[in-house]
Amino acid sequence: MEINDSTADDGDIDPGCYVLDIGTRGKEDKMWVRAEYIRMFEFAETFYAENACNTLSPCLVITGQPGIGKSVWHWYALQMCCAQRKPVIWYLNGTCWLFVEGVFRQPTTFDALCYETVVWTLVDSVDTPSGPPTGLITHGTRHFIIYTLSPTPSRWEKINQSMTRVVCVMNPWSRAEIHKVASFKAAGMSFTAINEIFDHLGPTLRLCFGNTRSLIDYRRKLDEALGRLTLGGLEDMSFLHESQALDAVSCKIYMLKCSNVDVDSVEVDMTTITPFIASKVAAQMWALECYELVCLFNHWIRLPSTRGMAGDVFEPYCHITFSTRIEFEFVPMVHIGGAKEPQWHLSHTKFPESPESKALEALRVEASSKTISLSIDPSRVVDYGTDEVTNGIQVEADVYYIPLKANQVGIDSFILHNDTLYLLQMTTSAAHDIKEKLVPFLLSLKGTPSRSRWHFIFVKPSLHILACPVPKCTVLQDLVLYSAEVEVKS
Secondary structure, three states: OOOOOOOOOOOOOOOOOEEEEOOOOOOOOEEEEOHHHHHHHHHHHHHHHHHOOOOOOEEEEEEEOOOOOHHHHHHHHHHHHHHOOOOEEEEEOOEEEEEOOOEEEOOOOOOHHHOOOOEEEEEEOOOOOOOOOHHHOOOOOOEEEEEEOOOOHHHOHHHHHOOEEEEEEEOOOOHHHHHHHHHHHOOOOOHHHHHHHHHHHOOOHHHHOOOHHHHHHHHHHHHHHHHOOOHHHHHHOOOHHHOOOOOOOHHHOEEEEEOOOOOOOOOEEEEEOOHHHHHHHHHHHOOOOHHHHHHHHHHHHOOHHHHHHHHHHHHHHHHHHHOOOEEEEEEEOEOOOOOOOOEEEOOOOOOOOOOOHHHHHHHHHHHHOOOEEEEEOOOEEEEEOHHHHHHOOEOOEOEEEEEOOOOOOOOOEEEEEOOEEEEEEEOOOOEOOOOOOHHHHHHHOEOOOOHHHEEEEEEEEOOOOOEEEOOOOHHHHOOEEEEEEEOOOO
8 A cells, every 4th residue: 555654753844934923813823834835935926026027917826635724825925925015915705905004905996907016916715716806817917816725727727818827736734744733723632643633534734633523524524525436536536737626525535745845846646645545445446346446547557646546546456366366476676785775676677777777787687587476376365453463463374464454554465375474565656665663563473484484575567666765674674575566457
């Protein structure tokens, strides 16, 4: 299963981040200024400077996962504009409020062409759900529209006809950021409780600090959303070239995230929000026919934006296939010593040109000569849960073991055959590590052979690359790493 096991130490915490005291009556009095907020504002400044003098006024569309603070960003942008003595308009309840040497209500009869400069204008979809008001986006407007909304392209499509528009995706909160906010927003709440919500429901601030009633209601809606997943709906989930959107159903299951820190990056990934939800999606996948899984996999794997989601299909496809017959060839992975952060690489394809490629290629050729064929007809399938893990599983030969939940970090299944323990990790990612949380589980297994007969196999689709950082844990370093290719076909 594709797992992003972030910790509180790897969050997007920048030295420029701080707590902003808004002091607004009836609103939150404090907010955490995220690094993402700062980057977004700096990009807006650059975009404005480059396009303010153009025939078509600039327009910045800020979208992203619901609940990540896109609307709250307006407060930060307003504060920054006022601090810089920059004229700025806040569009609220059908009225333009101009902040410049005071706050003024713009008359409805006022002609925006009278502005001497293009004015920053903050518009939120909460006030204008169908898109920015026509009067603000007409040809030749003197407004620099910054429109925040959930990922619904139909709302911003018409803007492109009259303005120079760019769409930016705001990234979700990190665990570390939510921990920062907890210090002043939920001081009495334990990090354990926050982490549990984060790991189950995702990086949404209002959920992590939510009360019992709101969480019960959200979980109910999540179950309803999962129950309404269909093959057609899953195939339609793609953010590529703004062709699709995340609706009220899919936004509880999948999230958008830029592949790099450039806020205007077109490299936007769509992934399952959490491993917990991914396990729920995988359970839904089991109900699909094999040919349906193949169609869905082929649809998602070809798009960069949905390649991560293809892993959610690849895993159940492998489970269904391996439940009756496990048949593939696996090859030792290779690595060279001396590197600052050494990595294992699979040996199926020739290495691209690099300073290390000559040495790696020699190792790859040698490893290829050690290819091993595996053919097992499992006697039965056992789905194991938390209780079995706690008590220690008595491993039986030729039984295919699958975790019931996404609580087994590091492997997706295992089987004991001919006194060899095969640990299988399905992945479509180009990089995948082995979590140290796997160690206690492996040591709890009963009836297994010595570690020298443990084979950790990354199972990949055909013609895909893979790198795995060399584990720092000595127990994991003793594992022999292999990779296998499985063709997804009906």
